[in-house]
Amino acid sequence: MGEKDLLAERFEADRAHLRAVAYRMLGSLSEAEDAVQETWFKLCRSDVSGVENLSGWLTTVVGRVCLDMLRSRAARREDPLEYYVPDPVVSAAGENAGPEQEALRADSVGLALLVVLETLAPAERLAFVLHDMFAVSFDEIAPVVGRTPAAARQLASRARRRVRGAGPAPEPDVTRQRKAVDAFLAASRGGDFEGLLAVLDPDVVLRADGGTLRAAASKFVRGAEAVIGQALTFARFRHTARPVLVNGAAGVVSIAEGHAMALMAFTIVDDRIVEIDILADPERLERLGIGQ
Structure with missing residues (x-):
């Protein structure tokens, strides 16, 4: 197996995880796929021979890609924010889903939470999603947002207060x-x-x-x-x-x-x-x- 084939195999093993990160960051299934694809292109253009944790590297890269997308989105979005409903992950009630639908379902997070995430500043959203949802350290988040680890921690803390302030946890049943x-x-x-x-x-x-x-x-x-x-x-x-x-x-x-x-x-x-x-x-x- 060639080096590029091996790299592609390792990337595919992380694709579902990267898509889950991107979906939480962007609230859009199509944009999440675009972000994952851009992450693959960046991987192909990078020398990762010295990277010990490729999954962690890919997570921060997809986070940076999503951050750039969020920052450019506001300029082209015309509809008022309070009217925007993020892309849902929809599956049939009471039926067994196929492999593709199961993959989408694995990406899902409560739509109400995605709505709250839409109100966060891009850097706050990234810090919260990467740290609170995917356990990425603030030392790794800091260079992505161009802040110190302490400042990245503050971003996540502000986002956390907004999320908690949105109301009590919904009924899980x-x-x-x-x-x-x-x-x-x-x-x-x-x-x-x-x-x-x-x-x-x-x-x-x-x-x-x-x-x-x-x-x-x-x-x-x-x-x-x-x-x-x-x-x-x-x-x-x-x-x-x-x-x-x-x-x-x-x-x-x-x-x-x-x-x-x-x-x-x-x-x-x-x-x-x-x-x-x-x-x-x-x-x-x-x-x-x-x-x-």
Whole structure:
């Protein structure tokens, strides 16, 4: 086996890990793949003969690639941040996934957490993701962000406070999640205001991302009564709700005339819905293969 073949074999062994790092950094499946590919190109152009821990080297390289992508993203993103819903990892509820879907599922992290990560500065996000999620030391993170190890530690600490301040940990039991989601859907269809009030947290947040083609569908709504108004309006449309898993949690794909109209992800705490994230961007829904 040639040197390049051996290098490719070692890289492939780390590909899933690198994709997981990039997905948490970028919140985009397509951009995560681009970052992993760029990491491969950098590996091919580098002399790593003296690198003792190639996996660690690749992790910091993909982190640097993602940091550059995050810094350039703000200039080209036109939609307001509060309307942006990160790319979800969607799988069929109650069915065995194929190898490719299992790989995507392994990349998944709670969509609510990804939304919070979107609010962080790029360097804060990198420090938090690499250290708190992948146990990379601050000595290794420091040169990536151009700071001292102590400053990198402060970046991660600030990010950690933002993440913790986003609310309590969601319900991990998918069966209990599904019960709350089903109650929400039934109450919405039945126009049951009291039923919706019972399943929604008083401070529930609804975030909808309609993309450029459905800009009118983009909105940020807070409070149970305001969310109920949106739910009852949406329920008037004749859509079929198909249960799915969104980043490992209970979710729903809304389908009309054979096309996915929206993907709804729910965050459940104490059997109440505290957050609803809706992706209604037709371009992204098609690109992600949702509803096919």
